[in-house]
Amino acid sequence: MKKVTVGVDIGGTNTAIGIVDVDGNVLEKGNILTPDHGDAAKYITDLSAAINDMVSKVQKNEDISVAGIGIGAPNGNYYNGTIEHAPNLSFEGVVHFVEMLKKHFPDVEAIALTNDANAAAIGEMIYGGAKGMKNFAMFTLGTGVGSGLVVNGDLVYGSDGFAGECGHTTLVPNGRLCGCGGLGHLEAYCSAPGMKRTAFELMAKYNATDSMLADKSFNELDSKMIYDAAVAGDKIALEVFEMTGMYLGQGLADTVHHLSPEAIFLFGGPTAAGELIFKPTRENMEKHLLPVFKGKVKILPSKLDAGNAAIVGASALAWKELEK
Amino acid sequence: MKKVTVGVDIGGTNTAIGIVDVDGNVLEKGNILTPDHGDAAKYITDLSAAINDMVSKVQKNEDISVAGIGIGAPNGNYYNGTIEHAPNLSFEGVVHFVEMLKKHFPDVEAIALTNDANAAAIGEMIYGGAKGMKNFAMFTLGTGVGSGLVVNGDLVYGSDGFAGECGHTTLVPNGRLCGCGGLGHLEAYCSAPGMKRTAFELMAKYNATDSMLADKSFNELDSKMIYDAAVAGDKIALEVFEMTGMYLGQGLADTVHHLSPEAIFLFGGPTAAGELIFKPTRENMEKHLLPVFKGKVKILPSKLDAGNAAIVGASALAWKELEK
Numbered sequence: 073m074k075k076v077t078v079g080v081d082i083g084g085t086n087t088a089i090g091i092v093d094v095d096g097n098v099l100e101k102g103n104i105l106t107p108d109h110g111d112a113a114k115y116i117t118d119l120s121a122a123i124n125d126m127v128s129k130v131q132k133n134e135d136i137s138v139a140g141i142g143i144g145a146p147n148g149n150y151y152n153g154t155i156e157h158a159p160n161l162s163f164e165g166v167v168h169f170v171e172m173l174k175k176h177f178p179d180v181e182a183i184a185l186t187n188d189a190n191a192a193a194i195g196e197m198i199y200g201g202a203k204g205m206k207n208f209a210m211f212t213l214g215t216g217v218g219s220g221l222v223v224n225g226d227l228v229y230g231s232d233g234f235a236g237e238c239g240h241t242t243l244v245p246n247g248r249l250c251g252c253g254g255l256g257h258l259e260a261y262c263s264a265p266g267m268k269r270t271a272f273e274l275m276a277k278y279n280a281t282d283s284m285l286a287d288k289s290f291n292e293l294d295s296k297m298i299y300d301a302a303v304a305g306d307k308i309a310l311e312v313f314e315m316t317g318m319y320l321g322q323g324l325a326d327t328v329h330h331l332s333p334e335a336i337f338l339f340g341g342p343t344a345a346g347e348l349i350f351k352p353t354r355e356n357m358e359k360h361l362l363p364v365f366k367g368k369v370k371i372l373p374s375k376l377d378a379g380n381a382a383i384v385g386a387s388a389l390a391w392k393e394l395e396k
Numbered sequence: 397m398k399k400v401t402v403g404v405d406i407g408g409t410n411t412a413i414g415i416v417d418v419d420g421n422v423l424e425k426g427n428i429l430t431p432d433h434g435d436a437a438k439y440i441t442d443l444s445a446a447i448n449d450m451v452s453k454v455q456k457n458e459d460i461s462v463a464g465i466g467i468g469a470p471n472g473n474y475y476n477g478t479i480e481h482a483p484n485l486s487f488e489g490v491v492h493f494v495e496m497l498k499k500h501f502p503d504v505e506a507i508a509l510t511n512d513a514n515a516a517a518i519g520e521m522i523y524g525g526a527k528g529m530k531n532f533a534m535f536t537l538g539t540g541v542g543s544g545l546v547v548n549g550d551l552v553y554g555s556d557g558f559a560g561e562c563g564h565t566t567l568v569p570n571g572r573l574c575g576c577g578g579l580g581h582l583e584a585y586c587s588a589p590g591m592k593r594t595a596f597e598l599m600a601k602y603n604a605t606d607s608m609l610a611d612k613s614f615n616e617l618d619s620k621m622i623y624d625a626a627v628a629g630d631k632i633a634l635e636v637f638e639m640t641g642m643y644l645g646q647g648l649a650d651t652v653h654h655l656s657p658e659a660i661f662l663f664g665g666p667t668a669a670g671e672l673i674f675k676p677t678r679e680n681m682e683k684h685l686l687p688v689f690k691g692k693v694k695i696l697p698s699k700l701d702a703g704n705a706a707i708v709g710a711s712a713l714a715w716k717e718l719e720k
Contacts (some may be wrong), residue, residue, distance in 0.1 A: 147688065156688070207555040221654065223547050223554075230656025231531040234688050241650040242684055244569060252686055273663075307413055326565040330545065330654050332554025362576055364471065364480070364558050 140390030193220025317352020403711030464714030519546025641676020
């Protein structure tokens with residue numbers, strides 16, 4: 073009998089579910105639409121049914137047993153197994169998610185929950201480039217910027233279960249408005265929308281009517297278009313990557329001064345640009361570091377498969393629990 | 397036989413030594429001048445003799461045995477027991493301090509070394525206000541700004557033994573020159589000299605010829621004078637405290653977004669100003685926090701006795717080792 077874990081990634085529109093083996097192979101995956109299932113109790117009942125369906129499907133081919141379920145969710149609290157006041161989910165208030173899910177899976181040894189960036193960090197540690205690393209950080213760049221921090225081999229949850237929100241550290245006092253309402257946060261500069269905002273600032277600064285980006289509206293432009301323009305040599309697009317690296321490098325240096333990690337992993341859409349973003353990030357981080365840290369901290373692309381990272385990260389949380 | 401540890405705090409001019417019991421009581425203290433003892437080997441020999449003298453003195457009154465020696469030193473590396481390229485010490489290069497000291501004290505169970513701010517954090521955890529706390533931060537405000545971070549009950553040393561340099565996180569991009577050569581670091585705003593720099597900026601801004609601080613030269617003015625002027629109602633001095641709190645609050649919020657500590661302890665000269673500095677720090681930290689952290693994180697004065705904190709912190713490092 074092969075032990076597997078289930079990874080569940082809860083997003084505002086979609087919930088992705090995967091059956092994952094101990095090597096990180098996804099044996100089966102599927103999804104349900106998050107807001108189509110009424111309140112949390114009904115959603116958890118439907119989610120449990122979907123998990124059971126998928127397990128049955130796999131069992132037609134091999135004999136598996138579910139040893140754990142890991143859940144990645146916005147505002148997920150590891151300590152309490154709760155999802156608390158998640159702004160993009162239809163659940164209201166504090167949902168005792170793990171407790172409720174346990175009623176559907178009383179025989180499953182480990183059920184645990186955290187936010188998606190923390191789950192990604194654990195995925196990197198169990199299956200990815202951080203295998204064997206005791207101190208590292210993971211930054212996920214997408215619509216927002218998430219982070220997961222690992223110290224002495226364990227994820228940092230802090231006093232309340234919510235640690236690792238480096239996307240909301242302040243880079244620029246009284247700077248850009250962040251989605252959270254704060255000013256000058258890393259997320260407002262280094263997320264995919266942050267890069268678009270940089271592009272618009274630069275076009276305004278240089279009156280760049282000849283940029284390849286100059287015919288796109290604010291709502292049309294996305295980070296993939298900026299990447300394509302940069303590859304084609306567009307000066308504005310190239311400077312967007314330089315500036316994103318400048319901001320991100322400053323932010324990562326702050327994390328190094330806190331935790332002195334062995335490496336920082338970057339994950340998410342904008343990192344597909346490779347050296348266009350890694351090079352200026354690395355150079356600017358180094359510029360900000362104390363001599364004692366210079367040249368020590370690697371900035372690496374995540375080794376998680378982008379398509380499966382969310383469910384694989386959530387499943388890794390379950391494997392990590394089973395190790396304890 | 398009463399077990400004791402020895403705390404050694406190595407500074408650029410003075411090395412303070414204390415014999416400390418398990419409750420943090422200093423049974424005996426003394427000091428030697430750091431640069432008066434030639435190279436590291438000679439210094440360590442003389443330090444060992446001074447420790448033995450002090451132990452003999454205490455032994456006249458009670459039967460003690462030295463179970464550990466803890467050392468706080470600039471650029472102290474916990475993992476290797478080394479002092480590495482310390483800019484203010486006369487030792488050159490990498491000194492294998494613990495290894496060398498062990499030769500003088502072969503029967504002492506635990507000898508450990510870290511930097512002074514980390515030692516202070518352990519002191520707070522073992523004897524002070526952080527007893528029982530698993531996640532907290534300590535910031536020491538003085539000539540510089542040091543920090544010690546505790547996660548899951550252990551000090552964060554990072555991948556190389558040098559973690560916890562929050563004084564060198566960037567508050568203001570391209571801001572004030574820091575002692576380390578970097579720009580805009582927290583230390584350049586929130587240390588005692590940083591407060592003086594703020595006072596000079598404010599006098600320049602307001603052309604404040606009537607300030608009580610206006611007759612002091614840049615080299616004369618110190619943070620105690622700013623405190624006295626603030627208590628007497630001087631507007632410039634009061635605004636210095638407001639601005640120091642504004643800067644420090646921003647920096648502490650970044651630490652909260654990393655680690656979500658239960659509390660942050662402040663130690664050092666400027667904290668003697670009490671609410672003059674704590675109030676604006678607290679308010680400004682709250683202003684920068686994500687909703688999930690608001691109202692949760694206490695900012696507290698250190699409970700360590702300022703006169704003995706350095707040796708008591710270093711001795712706590714030894715007790716912490718003995719716990720392992």
